[in-house]
Amino acid sequence: MDARLHTLEIIYQAHQQEISSLPLACKKGCATCCTRNVTLTTLEARRLFDWIDQHAPQLMEKVKEEAQSPRQIPTYTMNGLTDLCMAQQEVPEEPSDPGWGACPLLSDQGICQAYEARPFACRSMVSKNSCQKDGFAEMEEVTLTVNNVLMQYIEHTDDKGLTGNLTDLLLLMEDPDSRKAHEEESLSPPSSHFVANRPAQLLMVPPPHRDHVGALMQKIQSQKGA
Numbered sequence: 001m002d003a004r005l006h007t008l009e010i011i012y013q014a015h016q017q018e019i020s021s022l023p024l025a026c027k028k029g030c031a032t033c034c035t036r037n038v039t040l041t042t043l044e045a046r047r048l049f050d051w052i053d054q055h056a057p058q059l060m061e062k063v064k065e066e067a068q069s070p071r072q073i074p075t076y077t078m079n080g081l082t083d084l085c086m087a088q089q090e091v092p093e094e095p096s097d098p099g100w101g102a103c104p105l106l107s108d109q110g111i112c113q114a115y116e117a118r119p120f121a122c123r124s125m126v127s128k129n130s131c132q133k134d135g136f137a138e139m140e141e142v143t144l145t146v147n148n149v150l151m152q153y154i155e156h157t158d159d160k161g162l163t164g165n166l167t168d169l170l171l172l173m174e175d176p177d178s179r180k181a182h183e184e185e186s187l188s189p190p191s192s193h194f195v196a197n198r199p200a201q202l203l204m205v206p207p208p209h210r211d212h213v214g215a216l217m218q219k220i221q222s223q224k225g226a
C-alpha cells in the first residue's frame, strides 16, 4: 500500500475519535452540506475513486453527467492559504454557491452513496446544531482548529499532488495515466481546475489549542510508526 494512503487512514481515524464524543446534530439523511462544491486532494480522490470502482461503479456515470455543471473551482490550497496569511497577502476570491446543486454522490433520499470513502471536507463538516433547521453549522473553536490542522496535514502528506473539486478529481483519477503519475509523485495540474499542493510550513493553531493539537499530532505520529 502507498504509505501516503496509510497515513490518510490514520488521520481519518484520529479525526473520528476526536468527534465521536461531541454532541453533534449530524445524522443520516441530513445533507445540507452535501453540495457540488466539495474540494479535496488527489490522495483522497484516489481512495474515493478506488472505493467507487469496487463498490458502486455506476456512480461515475452521475459524476460524468454533471461534469459541465457549475461548481467551486479552488484557486488555492489549505497550505497555500496559510502561506498567504503568513505573508499578510490578500486571499483571492473563490466563487462558491450552494445553489449550484447537490454533490453527484448524494442519493435522491439525501444519503451519501460513498460514505465510507468520503473525503475529509465532508468528515469535518460537523455541527452542534441542525443546519437544516437553523441554516448554518456551529462547532467548537477547538474542533475548527483540529479540522484545519488535519486538512493541512493531508495536503502535506500529498504535497506532490493536487487539490481540486470532487467531480474534477474523480474524473482525473479514473484516468490510469494520471493515477500512475500520482503514484509516482509526478502529476502536474492538467488544467486551471487544479492547484498544486504544498507542504505545510506552519500549522494554524491558536495558543489555547496548542496542547490539544500537540497531543493529537503525537498520537498520529506514533500510529504511523507502529
Ligand code: SF4
Pocket (backbone or CB within 6 Å): 031, 033, 034, 035, 038, 103, 104, 105, 106, 107, 111, 112, 113, 114, 115, 118, 119, 122
Ligand atoms: S461525498 Fe458524500 S458526504 Fe461528501 S458531499 Fe458528497 S454525498 Fe455528501
